[in-house]
Amino acid sequence: MQIDLTGKRAVVTGSTAGIGLAIATGLAQAGAEVVVNGRTEERVQNAIATIRMAAPAAILSGIASDLGTAEGAAKLAAGAAEADILVNSVGAALFKSFDDLTDEDWLFMYQLNVLSGVRLTKHYLPGMVERGWGRIVFISSESALNPPKEMIDYGMTKAAQLAVARGVAELAARTGVTVNSVLPGPTRSEGFGAVLEGIARQTGQSIEQVEKGFLEQNRPTSLLGRFSTTEEIANMVVYVCSQQASATNGSALRVDGGVVRSIT
Known part of the structure; x- marks a missing residue:
């Protein structure tokens, strides 16, 4: 299978390291123009340099913004007004016990892990629908299906992403826009x-x-x-963003190493 995303523009949030960086690299290698996002300009530029080593001919740009805030999401949307592909990869885990989590912790996790994707999806979806083609991917987690006792707040946000993704997929049905979730395991x-x-x-x-x-x-x-390696997760995401994945829609796709004991 040859995946060619030439002519497509991809916005990948939280793409200065980890899974997000691997996804941005994979999309660039497939020919997509990629907009890199991270909290600081230094990290954004370092990520662009890393991606360019793997994809020398790629068209790359970057926008530094904190997507845990409405202002940060608006800054990214203003800097990259249109996109054919949106990968909602930004996220965090606090590694706190349930008893130690404060109200502020819960709100922080919800703002960053969930609302960032909601805000950007609201921005980019109408243009995708108008053009008749688009790909939106939420990077969830096996923790959405197996809420971990050591990261209950994290599991909550990852389950919320599945609900948002499926609902938006229903909203965008039969438009040429697909909306899916990818669920990594321990990575x-x-x-x-x-x-x-x-x-x-x-x-x-x-x-x-x-x-x-x-x-x-x-x-x-x-x-x-x-x-898992970050590249193993990115491989699934690049496929989901391709033309070949046009019949994959509204799905929660596990790349969890078989952690979830389920046949569905």
Whole structure:
């Protein structure tokens, strides 16, 4: 299968590191023009340089904005007024116990993980519908289906993304615009990697040992038996954004290493 996204413009939120960066790189390699987004100009420019090494001919631009605020979403929308592809990848996890989560923590997680995608979808969807083609992808998580006791707030936001994505898919039915969710499992991304590295330093273990221990204790149903790479997640996203995926719509697509014990 040859995926060619030449002539398509993609906005990928939270694309300066981790899964978002891998997605932006994969889309650029497929020929799409990519708009990179992160909190700071330095991180945005560093990400663009990284992507350019993998896709030298890519058309790349960047917009620094904090998507945890309405103002930040508006800044991104103003800087990239139109898009054929929107990947709502930005997100955070606080790694706090349920008892320690404050009201502010819950609101922060909802604003960043959920409302950022809602705001940008509202902006880009009408243009996609008018042109008769578009791809919107929400990067959810297996935690949406398996709410983790150690990250209840995170699981809540990821489940909310599934509801939003399916509802918007219904809204955009038969327009040529598809709206899907992709659900990674445990992935060696920047954020999670930093947590694992901290545990490794404290315990004197290797990263591989920490990952194995995490899976055994927290995700024992994993069929993969290791953390996914960010590129493995990006591969699914690039496909979902392609012309070849035109019949995939309103779906929650798991790239979770088999963590969720379900045949649906």
